[in-house]
Amino acid sequence: MPQLNGGGGDDLGANDEMISFKDEGEQEEKISENVSAERDLDDLKSSLVNESENNSSSSDSEQAERRPQPRPDLDSYEKTRDYFSEAFRRQQDGGFFKSPHYPGYPIFMIPDLTNPYLSNGALSPSARTLLFSYLQMKWPLLDVPGAAGLKDSRSPTPGHLSNKVPVVQHAHHVHPLTPLITYSNEHFSPGTPPSHLSPEILDPKTGIPRTPHPSELSPYYPLSPGAVGQIPHPLGWLVPQQGQHMYSIPPGGFRHPYPTLAMNASMSSLVSSRFSPHMMPHHPHGMHQTGIPHPAIVSPAIKQEPNTHDHMSPSMHSRKSPGPVKKEEDKKPHIKKPLNAFMLYMKEMRAKVVAECTLKESAAINQILGRRWHSLSREEQAKYYELARKERQLHSQLYPGWSARDNYGKRKKRKRDNKPDSTPEGKGSFSLSVLLLDLSSLFRAERTPSIGLCETVLLATLGLPLTPN
DNA sequence: GCCCCTTTGAAGAGC
DNA sequence: GCTCTTCAAAGGGGC
Numbered sequence: 001m002p003q004l005n006g007g008g009g010d011d012l013g014a015n016d017e018m019i020s021f022k023d024e025g026e027q028e029e030k031i032s033e034n035v036s037a038e039r040d041l042d043d044l045k046s047s048l049v050n051e052s053e054n055n056s057s058s059s060d061s062e063q064a065e066r067r068p069q070p071r072p073d074l075d076s077y078e079k080t081r082d083y084f085s086e087a088f089r090r091q092q093d094g095g096f097f098k099s100p101h102y103p104g105y106p107i108f109m110i111p112d113l114t115n116p117y118l119s120n121g122a123l124s125p126s127a128r129t130l131l132f133s134y135l136q137m138k139w140p141l142l143d144v145p146g147a148a149g150l151k152d153s154r155s156p157t158p159g160h161l162s163n164k165v166p167v168v169q170h171a172h173h174v175h176p177l178t179p180l181i182t183y184s185n186e187h188f189s190p191g192t193p194p195s196h197l198s199p200e201i202l203d204p205k206t207g208i209p210r211t212p213h214p215s216e217l218s219p220y221y222p223l224s225p226g227a228v229g230q231i232p233h234p235l236g237w238l239v240p241q242q243g244q245h246m247y248s249i250p251p252g253g254f255r256h257p258y259p260t261l262a263m264n265a266s267m268s269s270l271v272s273s274r275f276s277p278h279m280m281p282h283h284p285h286g287m288h289q290t291g292i293p294h295p296a297i298v299s300p301a302i303k304q305e306p307n308t309h310d311h312m313s314p315s316m317h318s319r320k321s322p323g324p325v326k327k328e329e330d331k332k333p334h335i336k337k338p339l340n341a342f343m344l345y346m347k348e349m350r351a352k353v354v355a356e357c358t359l360k361e362s363a364a365i366n367q368i369l370g371r372r373w374h375s376l377s378r379e380e381q382a383k384y385y386e387l388a389r390k391e392r393q394l395h396s397q398l399y400p401g402w403s404a405r406d407n408y409g410k411r412k413k414r415k416r417d418n419k420p421d422s423t424p425e426g427k428g429s430f431s432l433s434v435l436l437l438d439l440s441s442l443f444r445a446e447r448t449p450s451i452g453l454c455e456t457v458l459l460a461t462l463g464l465p466l467t468p469n
Numbered sequence: 470g471c472c473c474c475t476t477t478g479a480a481g482a483g484c
Numbered sequence: 485g486c487t488c489t490t491c492a493a494a495g496g497g498g499c
Contacts (some may be wrong), residue, residue, distance in 0.1 A: 015486095277482055336491085336493095337479075337480085337491055337492045337493065338477055338479085338492080339478095339492060339493075340477065340478040340492070341477080341478065341479095342476070342477035342478055343476090343477075343478075343492055343493060344493095345492060346476075346477085346494080347493060347494085348493095350493080350494065354494095354495095359496095360493095360494095360495070360496060361474085361475090361495070361496050361497075362474075362475070362476095362493080362494040362495045362496065363473085363475040363476080363494090363495090363496080363497095364474090364475075364496095365473040365475085365476090365494075365495085366474085366475045366476040366493090366494075367475060367478065368476090368478090369477095370475075370476040370477065371476090373476080373477070374477095386494090388478080388479085392479080403480085403481080404473090404479070404480045404490080404491070404492090405480080405482085405490095406480060407490080407491060407492085408481080408482095408490060408491080409490085410490095410491085415476095424474095443482065470499105471498105471499090472490080472498090472499090473496105473497085473498080473499100474493100474496095474497090474498105475494100476493100476494105477492100477493105478491100478492090479490100479492090479497090480489100480490085480491095480498100481489085481490080481491105482487100482488085482489080482490100483486100483487085483489100483494105484485100484486085484487085484488100
């Protein structure tokens with residue numbers, strides 16, 4: 001849990017989140033142009049290795065006790081792996097790491113990785129090494145033919161790599177340049193709301209219109225072009241960034257039997273930045289005066305069964321749906337769970353990832369997003385945790401009686417078979433396709449002419465099937 | 470047309 | 485308190 005609010009610390013996140021974070025604030029603050037590549041590499045490593053690694057100081061002996069004795073080969077391997085994974089991560093981070101010339105990343109200076117092929121068309125040794133390393137890092141359990149020599153006895157599976165899903169994690173390390181090339185405030189400016197609707201704010205520095213900060217306007221509830229006319233902001237949740245409703249809204253509005261929203265002063269203040277006072281206390285059943293409900297409310301007719309009759313007026317019901325009254329349960333609107341931090345992040349970043357790669361399969365996209373999530377800095381994650389916290393808070397105040405339990409069983413039985421470890425043919429193969437996507441992106445970033453050839457050669461070199469799926 | 474997949478996090482249930 | 489399960493979003497894919 002990002003320890004954002006010194007006093008708060010309530011429910012920003014799970015404990016393990018706190019564990020996963022490392023102190024890196026100082027590193028982020030120090031954007032030093034004199035940082036050496038070696039120092040940079042060290043920064044890429046775990047938080048256990050501090051910045052003074054290169055200096056022979058008294059603390060070195062202590063550190064030496066804590067960490068394994070340096071082995072040239074291991075070091076080289078680890079560095080290679082770090083270089084590769086970090087480069088990969090940077091590329092993956094929105095593909096924004098466009099410049100291959102950043103001096104802090106020697107990977108971009110490895111000659112034969114710029115073109116990973118030898119003159120005879122074979123994968124160069126360095127490229128092979130990196131690819132092997134990457135494969136081993138990603139799939140410690142995957143038996144990659146030919147990789148044994150590289151992983152051999154050392155290759156300690158990083159503690160932060162779970163068995164379940166090989167995750168590229170760099171302990172949330174953020175390079176000093178990261179704010180310039182990756183996320184920064186983009187997280188909170190997902191798509192520009194229509195200018196005629198959004199209270200556009202000009203960036204004082206650039207003069208470029210920017211999306212208001214979350215405190216000014218919820219980024220996850222941008223404004224709807226058509227639904228709310230000129231209402232400036234409060235119904236922003238109608239249409240999120242991708243031009244879709246954040247929550248499904250039944251055509252023609254929606255009624256639900258939930259009690260009048262209890263709005264008190266604190267809630268008003270909480271919500272003031274997200275919802276119009278119009279929608280607050282005056283409208284029973286959680287309805288905005290426009291007749292548009294809170295996004296968390298989804299008609300059961302939409303969610304469960306597409307029966308628009310539920311939304312008809314009584315008169316219409318009498319005309320078209322004379323059948324037995326539906327169960328009270330069925331009439332209950334489906335109040336969705338508030339989105340957690342990761343869901344908010346996914347919602348925002350999905351479009352970017354989809355745009356970057358050709359893959360559209362959500363499962364694969366989510367894998368990438370999951371890795372990116374782990375690579376976010378503490379501060380960046382904290383933003384989402386904070387948003388999620390507010391989301392939950394608002395949700396609980398809007399629907400005091402609601403419980404997550406209410407939604408249990410709403411979906412069709414979702415069997416969550418606890419397969420211990422997916423077989424290489426199963427999950428591994430799927431992840432392999434994701435890896436290939438990653439590699440494709442990597443080599444695309446490296447201006448390798450033929451992505452398909454690269455993948456083919458890689459697979460052939462590793463003795464993997466050409467059609468992983 | 471429904472469900473699965475895949476991710477993380479929150480919350481509830483059960484022991 | 486711990487573990488397990490379910491559900492949030494998303495959309496292609498399978499049946």
